[in-house]
Amino acid sequence: MIWGIGEKEEIDLTEGGVNAVLRVSRRNVHRAVNLLQAASARGDKVDGDAVYRAGSTARPEEVENMVKLAFNGEFEEAREKLLDLRIERGIEPETLLKQIQEEIPKLDVPEPVEIKLIQKMGDFDFDLLRGANPRIQIEGVLTHLGRIGNRLKS
Known part of the structure; x- marks a missing residue:
């Protein structure tokens, strides 16, 4: 699902970014989408670092x-x-x-x-x-x- 959203929204999404979204969102779909949106708004690439920053969560x-x-x-x-x-x-x-x-x-x-x-x-x-x-x-x-x-x- 996260990969699909990334493709449709043309987000440069890494595997580390997807894993971080799943971890931080605790697999809550609504939170995952919001987190992906917040992480992608901060820069070009959505990797683990971008997701943890957007989610205000430590690695x-x-x-x-x-x-x-x-x-x-x-x-x-x-x-x-x-x-x-x-x-x-x-x-x-x-x-x-x-x-x-x-x-x-x-x-x-x-x-x-x-x-x-x-x-x-x-x-x-x-x-x-x-x-x-x-x-x-x-x-x-x-x-x-x-x-x-x-x-x-x-």
Whole structure:
């Protein structure tokens, strides 16, 4: 479908762009079309970068890297990545929290730890909805990941 729209609208669409549209839109057709339109309005080629910018979403590998850094106790590096995503790229904390939560199952942790981490993500999300400071909440996610990673190493 995305390829067909790209052809009819004469959009220079890459495979990476199509994959990004499917990921960011979560396969919601209405959102996918809007995202494709927004990405194509920004330039000549619609690739993954254009789609992630248009969707105000981090690339999955960026979030995966940030989560791994935090989990491995490299908090300052993870925090730098977080600040880049939040301040330089303007990605909303709710979006980042959802993306971080998607990375939890990829961590090499026992199932009970994974369940606790997912539950904790829900707590952070709830606090954000109640109006807690977004920067403190997302940095709290990174510190929590670091504490869990540190405990598992010991």
